[in-house]
């Protein structure tokens with residue numbers, strides 16, 4: 001009988017321990033995958049309801065989300081298009097056919113999908129009460145992911161939120177603080193000529209600034225993150241992203257436009 005301390009026995013025992021651990025870890029990874037996906041979905045739904053201003057702690061998320069319609073928008077035309085339910089714009093951006101490389105890239109995202117998603121929140125009368133756009137772009141250290149909520153006029157900001165970023169807590173990380181996010185409410189994205197006019201400035205917007213409705217205070221000590229948010233919002237509401245779509249919605253909202261949303 002081989003000695004318990006022999007090299008062969010040591011290797012055999014090590015191998016068995018590794019095998020058992022590998023089985024435990026891979027079983028856990030596979031069995032938890034669905035729960036993780038479910039958590040991710042709920043986290044996203046919570047963020048969308050929060051930025052829409054209808055989230056309450058403990059609410060039934062899937063029931064509340066029935067008021068939210070997910071639509072797909074072709075950026076170039078601004079028209080709605082049909083896509084499969086599992087369409088993922090982030091993955092599409094990386095695809096050679098479904099995405100494109102940005103030569104001018106103010107948001108620091110390198111590639112963008114040709115088709116994006118919007119979330120339309122409906123009120124009790126089934127009218128669209130919020131248009132929610134997913135937005136992302138680079139700050140100082142990280143890509144910041146968030147949502148921009150607009151009033152049905154497709155111009156007035158109803159809210160902004162960031163749910164994922166790696167900016168410094170207390171500096172750029174304050175983009176996730178309600179105190180700063182509230183400064184966006186009521187600001188207007190476009191000027192009278194339909195040009196993107198919204199901008200985050202360094203420091204506070206002067207009381208007498210003529211364009212106050214298009215200006216948001218920058219975060220103190222975090223000008224680079226603030227400028228990153230400014231650039232990413234301007235990019236996503238601009239002509240290469242949701243601009244043509246929002247332009248169409250604004251025109252349809254005018255008294256002589258039709259309003260099929």
Ligand SMILES: Cc1cc2nc3c(=O)[nH]c(=O)nc-3n(C[C@H](O)[C@H](O)[C@H](O)COP(=O)(O)O)c2cc1C
Nearest residue numbers: 140167168171172173219220221222223224225226
């Ligand atoms: C440890 C450390 C972390 C920082 N984190 C951020 C940050 O998250 N966002 C940011 O814009 N600036 C950050 N800064 C500051 C920038 O380097 C830069 O000084 C600042 O953006 C300039 O803004 P200000 O002109 O408002 O001071 C950090 C600086 C240090 C030393």
